[in-house]
Structures are given as structure tokens and as C-alpha cells.
Amino acid sequence: MKRQGIAEALRDGIAEEMTRDERVFCIGEDIGVPGGWGGAFTVTLGLAEKFPGRIIDTPIAELGFTGMAVGAAMMGMRPIADMQYGDFLFLASDQLINNAAKMRYMSGGTVKVPLVMRAPIGATGRGSQHAQSMERYFTGVPGLKVVAVSTAYDAKGMLKAAVRDDNPVMIFEHKLLYGSKGARAEPGAVDATSDIPDGDYIVPLDRAAVRRPGSQVTVLGWLLMAHFAAAAAEQLAAEGISAEVIDVRSLSPIDYETIGESVRKTGRVVIVEEGPKTGGVSAEICAGIMERFGDYLQAPVIRVASADVPVPFTPILENAYRPDAARIAQACRDLIGR
Amino acid sequence: MNGASAANSPASPVPLDREFLLGLYGKMVLIREFEERVKFLFLEGTMPGTIHQCQGQEATATGVCAALRADDWITSTFRGHGHALAKGLTVQEMLDELFGATTGCCKGKGGSMHMGNMAKGMVPGIAIVAGGIPLAAGMALAFKMQRTTQVVACFFGDGAVAEGAFHEGVNMAAIWDLPVIFVCENNLYGASTRIDKVMKNPRVSARAAAYGFQGETVDGNDVLAVYAAAQRAAEACRNGQGPVLLELLTYRRTGHSRRDACHYQAKDEREAWFSRDPITRFATQLLARRDITQADLDAIKARIDTQIAQSVELAKQAPQPTLADLTTDVFA
Numbered sequence: 185m186k187r188q189g190i191a192e193a194l195r196d197g198i199a200e201e202m203t204r205d206e207r208v209f210c211i212g213e214d215i216g217v218p219g220g221w222g223g224a225f226t227v228t229l230g231l232a233e234k235f236p237g238r239i240i241d242t243p244i245a246e247l248g249f250t251g252m253a254v255g256a257a258m259m260g261m262r263p264i265a266d267m268q269y270g271d272f273l274f275l276a277s278d279q280l281i282n283n284a285a286k287m288r289y290m291s292g293g294t295v296k297v298p299l300v301m302r303a304p305i306g307a308t309g310r311g312s313q314h315a316q317s318m319e320r321y322f323t324g325v326p327g328l329k330v331v332a333v334s335t336a337y338d339a340k341g342m343l344k345a346a347v348r349d350d351n352p353v354m355i356f357e358h359k360l361l362y363g364s365k366g367a368r369a370e371p372g373a374v375d376a377t378s379d380i381p382d383g384d385y386i387v388p389l390d391r392a393a394v395r396r397p398g399s400q401v402t403v404l405g406w407l408l409m410a411h412f413a414a415a416a417a418e419q420l421a422a423e424g425i426s427a428e429v430i431d432v433r434s435l436s437p438i439d440y441e442t443i444g445e446s447v448r449k450t451g452r453v454v455i456v457e458e459g460p461k462t463g464g465v466s467a468e469i470c471a472g473i474m475e476r477f478g479d480y481l482q483a484p485v486i487r488v489a490s491a492d493v494p495v496p497f498t499p500i501l502e503n504a505y506r507p508d509a510a511r512i513a514q515a516c517r518d519l520i521g522r
Numbered sequence: 523m524n525g526a527s528a529a530n531s532p533a534s535p536v537p538l539d540r541e542f543l544l545g546l547y548g549k550m551v552l553i554r555e556f557e558e559r560v561k562f563l564f565l566e567g568t569m570p571g572t573i574h575q576c577q578g579q580e581a582t583a584t585g586v587c588a589a590l591r592a593d594d595w596i597t598s599t600f601r602g603h604g605h606a607l608a609k610g611l612t613v614q615e616m617l618d619e620l621f622g623a624t625t626g627c628c629k630g631k632g633g634s635m636h637m638g639n640m641a642k643g644m645v646p647g648i649a650i651v652a653g654g655i656p657l658a659a660g661m662a663l664a665f666k667m668q669r670t671t672q673v674v675a676c677f678f679g680d681g682a683v684a685e686g687a688f689h690e691g692v693n694m695a696a697i698w699d700l701p702v703i704f705v706c707e708n709n710l711y712g713a714s715t716r717i718d719k720v721m722k723n724p725r726v727s728a729r730a731a732a733y734g735f736q737g738e739t740v741d742g743n744d745v746l747a748v749y750a751a752a753q754r755a756a757e758a759c760r761n762g763q764g765p766v767l768l769e770l771l772t773y774r775r776t777g778h779s780r781r782d783a784c785h786y787q788a789k790d791e792r793e794a795w796f797s798r799d800p801i802t803r804f805a806t807q808l809l810a811r812r813d814i815t816q817a818d819l820d821a822i823k824a825r826i827d828t829q830i831a832q833s834v835e836l837a838k839q840a841p842q843p844t845l846a847d848l849t850t851d852v853f854a
Contacts, residue, residue: 209667237667243697248690251656252663258645259595259664278687282650283657290636291646292629293851326852350854 188380189363193336194227194302197343198264200384202235205262208347209238211253212266216241224268225304225362250276250301254284254352257299262347270305270318270356277321284352285327299352300343306358306408306458307495307506308370315495317459319356319406323436323468330436331389332356332406337378338433341387353389356435358407374411392439394446398428401516402446404469405456406432409507413456416512427516435465443469444477451482454515456507461489483522488515538746540813546588546745547808548822550580550801553604555826556613559834560603560620561776568838569620571633576604578743578775581800582707583608585748586675586768589756595643595661595674597654600635600779602647605677609644611637613833623840630843631851651712652678652685655704659691662700662764673701673759675752681712683729684720692765696733701759703752704767707742709774714786727769735765742770743800746807772800 188196202208214220215228216239222229232239242249246267253263267273273280280301287295307315323330329351333339339357346353361376363369395410396417405413410431417427428446432438447453453473455466466487473485488507496502557577563569576583579601587596587608598605606616611627619626620634627639628646638646645661648654658676665672682688683706695702706726710717717724730737736758740751748770755766773795777784784792808814 240663243690243693245690245694247687248656248659248694251653251687251691252660252694255657255660255662256664256667257660258657259661259668261664261667263660278650278653279656283648283653287646288854289851290628290632291638291640291851292626292631293854294628294640295646296854298854329853 185379185381187377188336189365189377190333190336190339190357191226191362191368193340193378193380194343194357195229195231196380197340198228199231199234201344201347202231202238205347207260207262208264209240209261210264210266211240211242211249213242213244213249213268215239215266223266225359226368227302228266246272246275247279251279251283253299253301254279254297257297258287258295262298264300264302264347267301267303269314270303271313271316273303273318273321280322280328280352280354281325285325288351289327296350297352298350300346301352301354302357303354304357304359304362306360307502308359308372309497309499309502311497312494317457319435320459320464322354323465327352328436329353329389330356331434332432334358334361334407334410334431334433335376335378336380338387338393340380341385342389344384345386345389348386349389356407360408361411374408376411390434390437390439392433392442393431394428394442395431396427396429398426398450400426400450400520401428401452401454402443402450403427403429403454403456403512403516404432404443405429406435407458409456409458412507412509413512415509416516419509419513420516425516425520432469438469438472440472440476443473447473447477448480451480452519453481453485454512454519455485455487456512457487457489458506459490460492461487462492464489483519486515486519488512540811543808544814544818544822546584546749547801547804547819548826549584549588549608550745550804551823552613552826553580553583553607554801555823555830556607556616557603557776559830563834565781570622571620572780573634574601574779575776576601576774578795578799579707579709579772580604581745581748581804582705582742582770582772583677585745586677586703586705586752588749589752590643590673590675593643594672594756595645597645597658597661597674597676598637598647599651599654599678600647600649601679602635602637602677606637606639606644610642611639611644613830614836615639617833617837618840621837621840622842623837624843624847625840629847629851652682652687652691654678655682655687655691656694658702659695659700662695662702663698665701666698671760673703673756673764675703675705677705677707679712680706680708680710680717680726681715682706683726684712692729692767693733695765696735699762700764702765703755703759704765706767706769707772708769709772711774711778711787713778714782716786725769727767730767735767737767737769739769739771742772743798743803745800745804
């Protein structure tokens, strides 16, 4: 057992999978340059020395290297592709959406695309183009699995599950969760460390996680928002309000079993999303809850999400843009007061 | 005109094995007759979907695939019927696919633009222009990492050269010496737009030098020239000297798709290219040999006509999917 942050846990998970299965390799920009960074967020630091020829540094060509990862996966390799910033997925989306996601279906079930695509997201003082919450653009694509990891334990376990899955899996990570101490820490970073077991383990790609049990309101979030939701629940507990916090974690497919169990109990739902409110994943979850558990609701579902604007740079506006614990707590109070 | 240089040169005997040559001829006739029948079925309304056909381009698919081994791969495009037949897909599995039957090569879930058969080394056709180029580079990366001697031939049209995916995929194949034969079927038109409107330098093969590898322009209506160039390219790729860019000059005798009447193709251009039809030219070459007669060629065509006619009847009766098939094959 050791205490690790997300970047370290991912690094160990990748190394273990590469040791276990020689078909596994990493591909992306600046991920294995000697004297370099091990990717923009240090996840692959040191792996190029450990696995010669299997940490492949590419030109700055997101469409190209994503297509290469898809092609290699179809030929029996198990690539882990590293998108330096999630925003660059727009460049790669043809290969992900038109090829990776559809090949199995178009081929009548004969093609396998065991591809892992990792991508960091989140508003972090970098302005509008290194900040977007990208998961919404992929959750509605049949053929893709989409997960979001908010703890080191999940990051390692879901990475391993994704590598072993025969389908394309997108793993979204948050720039403020990679580490909250040391050189990698950024202003606003949140502690997402976990106790990591010594042995091999996986975390399923289709299960949400109840982070805090409660009885009066269900708060759903993922990535940074799962942490903020937990902080809000802490504040509410001091006021005598019992909030159940669920880390949705699996964004496609969505685990309505775990969510439904909570909704039937509390009858009240707040969904928290870092991306803009319009067209987000929270809209899908809201509709899914209405269809399945609408009869159990005692009040309308409430969303707490970012403003419908590009991510602003200046800290005052960035903080105003993104939900925080105070806004989440207030939404819960409002909902319970109805 | 960026036409092939060897227009109607006097036929000279070709020094290759008779059966091999008749095989090439038969494959080209098969592609032509298949496409003609498919066009008829589409216009008649019995066959669903849309079509992008390759009449006039039979020598490119046939010549390249003849140079490949069974365990080599190809990627194709929305205009992939010829590639599929050349790589060994059967008329029956393709017609069944076009009729949307479960016995089709993709169980009726691919259709005309996504023909493929993984057991025969053909990835389902990629109908996004240039989408197969990075993908093929990645396949070749896998071959290199797996230390096999396989190659992938990546078919695309002149239109794909303007896509960013071409640049990214070709560049990465170049820097890592990957075993890809980039096969540009330059038929002078991307849909209805002529290449001189979209390329300052219309010599596609010249681009290879800019990326630091070998490129060659070949008369794409001369099946033996294509075969020889593809053999050289495959050999280079297997020796770690890939990739290779082959620009095959050819011409589409039929529309871009569906009912396109090709009014954008100049009459004299069409006539000039039609006079260099790959099948007619090859027949002339073959008949210059003492051991091949018109009766041999006629027998090949008759056999193919019968085969296609029988397959059409079977395809019309082939089993259609049930509604339960809608949601299968999404995930492995």
C-alpha cells in the first residue's frame, strides 16, 4: 500500500500494463523525450527508458497520431494515446468518431479497436483553448466508452481496465487533480491522492461510485466537480443537511443502477458539471433520470454548471465561470427548501 | 493534361506467365462487369444505398493487389469495389453486402462505401477522404513493432492529397520508415473538381521527396506497369525502406456517384482517356502473344458474366437482418 497522486498512479498503471502485455505501447506528443517532461503532466515520465521503443513521441499531429493508434489497435496492438490537452481532441475527432467508434459496427462485428485515449481537461488559468470540458463531445458517440477519473485509485484501476478492454475507451483526467504537491502542483490543485494497493486491480468502466452516503439529496458530479460536491456535502452536514455524493465516473455508459438507488432514496437531485450548462452531459443524465426515476422525484432536477461562455482567463472570471462548493451547497439548500 | 505518357504505344509481347496474365485480365474484367451490373441494379432501383464506382480504374486495384501477399493489407475508400475484388473478396459477399443481407462481408452494416473483410486483409472502406492514410500508417507501425514483413497498401484519390490527414499520416510513415505503399489513384477529379483547380503542383508523386522518401508516377491504366511498380514498392517496404508513394494516373469512366453525368469532364479529355482503357489495352497486349487468343478472353468474360448473374439472383434472396441485429456489433 502506498499513497499516490493521479499522475503517479497512472504512470505505475501504464508501466504494469506494458510489463504484462507487450502489445501495449504509448503514443503522443512529448511523452518520452530524454530530458523532457513525460507528457505535459508527467504521466509517462521515465517510461521511455524502461520500455525502449514503446513510448512513441510523435510530431504535433493529433489527427495523425490518433489515426495511427486506431490502425495499430486494429492490427492487434493495444495503444495508449496521450492527448496533451483535451481541447486538441477536436483535431483528432475524425479518427475517434468516424473510425475508432464505428469500425466494429461497419465491419459487422469483425474489427476490434482496443484503443485507450487519455486526455486532460479543466479550466486552469490557461484561457479558452487549453481548458474545455471535452467529455460532452464524446459521450453521445455509439461505440466509444467514456470515463472520468477523480481519484488516484480510480485512475490506475480504470486505466488498467481500459487497456484490457477490446473497445476504444476515452479517459478524461483533470489538470487540477494530477497532484497537489511538488513541482506538478498548480494553483487551485486539489488533493486526489489515494491509498494504492500493492497488487493488481481494476476498476470497472461502467460503475458510478458513492463517495458519501446521505439521505436528503443526491449530488452527482465527476472529476473536479466530484471533489467540490464532496466539499459542499461537508458544509451541508454542518447545517444538518444530509447529501449523498456520487462520482458518476462512467460517463458512457452511465450507471443508472447506482444513480437510481440513490434517487429513489432521496427524491432530490443536483447534477454538477464543469462544462457550460447547455448541451452538457448533465442534460443527458437529467433526462435519463426523468425517464427512469421521474416518479420518485419530489422536486425538479437542478443542474449546477458553468456559464455558456468560452472559458475565461482572468482568475476572477474563471472562478465565476466554474461551479464551486458554495454554489453546489446553495443549490442543495434551495432544492430541499422547495 | 496530366495524362499517362504511354498512350496507345504499339503492343509488344509481355514476358510473364500466361496464367498470371490471364488472371490479371480476368480480375479487371470482373471489376468492370461487377460495376456495370451494380450500376444497373442501382438505377433499376432493386439495390438500396448509393454507389461510387471505378469503371476505367481497374488496373490500379488489380496491379497493386497482385503485388501483395495474402497476409498483406489494404485500406480503401468510398470507391472500393475494385479494391475489394482485387484483394480477394467474392462477388457473392459483396453483392450480399450491397443488398444489405446478413451474409454480406459486413453483415449488411457496411454497405457500398465500407466494403471490407478482415480475414482477407481489407479494412472496411473508409469513406472520409484521407481518413485511411493515418490509419494505414498505424497499421504499418504495428507491423514494424510486431517485426513482421507485412505491408499495407493505402488507396486514396487525388482529392485526399489536399487533406491535413494526408500530410500527418505520410509524414509519420516517413520519419519511422513504415511499410506503407501510399497508392494515389489520380483520376484528375475530386468529386467534380479538377485537380488543376486545387493543386499548384499537380504531380502528386513529387510530394514524396518533400517528406524524404520515394515517389513514382506510373501509367495507372497499364496493369503491368502498376504491378511492377507495386512490386518494387512492396519490396522496399519489406526491406525497411518504406514508405513509397505511387501516383497512378487513371480516369473514371463513370460518375463520381449515383447519377452523376460527368458534364464537368471535357469531351476530348474523355475520348483521349477512353482510348487508353486499361482492359482494352491489356487485351491487345495479351493477344500479341502466341499462346493467348480472343477465344481465351471471351471465355473469361463469359464465365464472369455467368458468375455475376448467378450471384445477383442469390443476393436478391439473401437473408435480411432481423430487428435484433440493430444493436449488436457496437462493442466487442
